[in-house]
Amino acid sequence: MSFIKDQIETIKKNDPAIHSTLEVFLYPSFKAQIYHKISNFFYCRKHFFIARLISERAKRKTGIEIHPGAKIGKNLFIDHGSGVIIGETTTIGDNVIMFHGVTLGGTGKEKGKRHPTIEDNVYIGCGAKILGNINIGKNSKIGANAVVLKDVMPNTTIIGIPGRMVSRHKSK
Amino acid sequence: MSFIKDQIETIKKNDPAIHSTLEVFLYPSFKAQIYHKISNFFYCRKHFFIARLISERAKRKTGIEIHPGAKIGKNLFIDHGSGVIIGETTTIGDNVIMFHGVTLGGTGKEKGKRHPTIEDNVYIGCGAKILGNINIGKNSKIGANAVVLKDVMPNTTIIGIPGRMVSRHKSK
Amino acid sequence: MSFIKDQIETIKKNDPAIHSTLEVFLYPSFKAQIYHKISNFFYCRKHFFIARLISERAKRKTGIEIHPGAKIGKNLFIDHGSGVIIGETTTIGDNVIMFHGVTLGGTGKEKGKRHPTIEDNVYIGCGAKILGNINIGKNSKIGANAVVLKDVMPNTTIIGIPGRMVSRHKSK
Numbered sequence: 001m002s003f004i005k006d007q008i009e010t011i012k013k014n015d016p017a018i019h020s021t022l023e024v025f026l027y028p029s030f031k032a033q034i035y036h037k038i039s040n041f042f043y044c045r046k047h048f049f050i051a052r053l054i055s056e057r058a059k060r061k062t063g064i065e066i067h068p069g070a071k072i073g074k075n076l077f078i079d080h081g082s083g084v085i086i087g088e089t090t091t092i093g094d095n096v097i098m099f100h101g102v103t104l105g106g107t108g109k110e111k112g113k114r115h116p117t118i119e120d121n122v123y124i125g126c127g128a129k130i131l132g133n134i135n136i137g138k139n140s141k142i143g144a145n146a147v148v149l150k151d152v153m154p155n156t157t158i159i160g161i162p163g164r165m166v167s168r169h170k171s172k
Numbered sequence: 173m174s175f176i177k178d179q180i181e182t183i184k185k186n187d188p189a190i191h192s193t194l195e196v197f198l199y200p201s202f203k204a205q206i207y208h209k210i211s212n213f214f215y216c217r218k219h220f221f222i223a224r225l226i227s228e229r230a231k232r233k234t235g236i237e238i239h240p241g242a243k244i245g246k247n248l249f250i251d252h253g254s255g256v257i258i259g260e261t262t263t264i265g266d267n268v269i270m271f272h273g274v275t276l277g278g279t280g281k282e283k284g285k286r287h288p289t290i291e292d293n294v295y296i297g298c299g300a301k302i303l304g305n306i307n308i309g310k311n312s313k314i315g316a317n318a319v320v321l322k323d324v325m326p327n328t329t330i331i332g333i334p335g336r337m338v339s340r341h342k343s344k
Numbered sequence: 345m346s347f348i349k350d351q352i353e354t355i356k357k358n359d360p361a362i363h364s365t366l367e368v369f370l371y372p373s374f375k376a377q378i379y380h381k382i383s384n385f386f387y388c389r390k391h392f393f394i395a396r397l398i399s400e401r402a403k404r405k406t407g408i409e410i411h412p413g414a415k416i417g418k419n420l421f422i423d424h425g426s427g428v429i430i431g432e433t434t435t436i437g438d439n440v441i442m443f444h445g446v447t448l449g450g451t452g453k454e455k456g457k458r459h460p461t462i463e464d465n466v467y468i469g470c471g472a473k474i475l476g477n478i479n480i481g482k483n484s485k486i487g488a489n490a491v492v493l494k495d496v497m498p499n500t501t502i503i504g505i506p507g508r509m510v511s512r513h514k515s516k
Binding site for chain 3: 049052053056059063065069082083085087088101105106111114127129131145146147161162
C-alpha cells in the first residue's frame with residue numbers, strides 16, 4: 001500500500017497537468033509498475049514465460065516495456081511512457097524521472113549485466129537512449145534524444161549524439 | 173461534418189500511400205482528433221477525470237496522446253502517430269503536418285503556459301521534440317529527431333540537437 | 345513453416361534476454377511479420393483497404409507498423425518494436441536487425457519509390473530515422489537516433505544528425 005501512496009505523491013509532485021488524485025490511476029507509469037511487480041514476482045521464481053507474458057501485456061496496455069528482470073527503486077515516475085524500454089539487467093535507483101521514448105538498453109556486445117545502472121534522482125529527457133552496462137551518476141540530467149554510451153559522472157548534464165557534458169552543477 | 177470533409181482532403185493531399193477515401197477512417201490522425209474533440213468538450217466543462225480517461229483511451233487505440241486541454245487548428249495531419257505527445261497548454265495553428273514520435277512538451281521549469289505554440293503550415297519531422305513555452309513561426313520545418321528549446325523564426329528549417337537553423341526560405 | 349523455424353533461430357541468436365523457445369511467440373517481431381504476410385497477400389491482389397485494416401491492427405497489437413506494400417527479406421528481427429514504421433516502397437534484405445523506434449520512411453519530396461532500400465546484414469539502432477529513396481549498403485550499422493538522408497556505403501558505421509560516417513570496417 002505504501003507503494004500506491006508513494007506513487008500518488010510522486011506523480012502529483014512531478015506532473016503539473018494533473019487535476020485530481022483519482023487521475024493517478026490513469027497514469028501508464030502507475031499501471032506499468034504494478035504490472036512489473038507481478039512479472040518480477042514470477043521472474044524471481046524462474047517462471048520466465050509467464051513473467052514475459054505479463055510484461056508484454058503491460059507494454060500493450062501502457063506503452064512501457066519493463067523486462068521482468070529489471071530492478072526498480074522507489075518513486076520512479078515515467079511520464080507519458082509510450083515507447084519506453086527497460087532491459088533485463090537494468091538497475092534504477094530512487095526518485096528517478098524519465099519521459100516517453102527513453103531506452104535503457106544494451107549494445108549487443110556485452111553478456112551478463114549488459115544494461116545501464118541509473119543512480120538516484122536522475123532525470124532522463126524524452127527519446128534519450130542509454131545503452132550498455134554503464135553508470136549514470138546521481139542527480140544527472142540526460143537531454144531529450146541524447147545517446148549515452150559511456151559512464152556519466154554525478155551532477156552533470158549530458159546532451160547530443162553521442163552524449164557530451166554541457167554543464168556540471170553542485171550536488172544537492 | 174466539415175471536419176470530416178476537411179480531414180479527408182488533408183489526408184489525401186499529404187499521404188501518397190493512400191489508395192481510397194475509405195482508408196481515411198483507418199488513420200490514427202483522424203481517430204485521435206475525433207477523440208480529442210470529445211475529451212476537450214469535457215475538459216472545457218471542468219470534467220477533468222473523464223476528459224483524461226478519454227485521452228488515455230485514445231492513446232492506447234491510436235498511439236497519439238493529445239492532452240484534453242490542447243488547442244488544435246484546422247487540417248492537422250499526424251502521419252502514423254505512434255508516440256506523439258501533445259501537452260496541455262499547446263496551441264497548434266492551421267495546416268500543420270507532423271509525424272510519429274513528435275513531442276510538443278514541457279521542460280519541467282515553467283508554470284502555466286508551458287508547452288509550445290505552433291503557427292500555421294509548420295512541418296515537424298518524425299521524432300522531433302519541441303519543448304517549453306516557445307513559438308515555432310509560420311511555414312517552418314523541423315527536421316527528424318531535432319530537439320528545439322528556443323523560438324523559431326518563420327520560414328526557417330531547423331535540425332539537430334540542440335536545434336540549429338540550416339536554411340531560411342522566402343515566405344510562400 | 346520454414347518461416348517459423350527461421351524466426352525461432354533468428355530471435356534466439358539475437359536476443360540474449362530470451363529464456364525459452366516458447367517465448368518466441370510473444371515477440372512483437374514475430375507477430376508483426378505474420379500479420380505482414382497476410383496484409384501483403386491482400387495488397388498484391390489490390391485489396392488495399394483490407395490490407396491496410398490488417399496492418400493497422402498489427403500496429404495496435406505489436407507497436408510495429410509495416411505498410412502492406414513493403415518487401416521484407418529473410419530473418420528480419422525487430423527487437424521490442426514500439427514505434428517502428430516501415431513505408432510502402434521499402435525493400436529490406438536478409439538478416440537485417442532493427443530496434444524499436446526505427447523509421448524507414450519518406451521525405452515527402454519523392455513520388456513512386458520513395459522509401460529506403462536496406463541491404464543484407466544491416467543493423468539499425470533504436471530511434472534511427474532513414475528517410476527517402478536511399479540505399480543502405482550491406483553490413484552497415486546505423487547508430488541510435490541517427491537521421492540518414494543519403495546513401496550509405498557497405499561496411500560503414502553512421503551516427504548523428506545528419507548521419508555521418510564514423511568508421512569503415514572490412515567486409516565479412
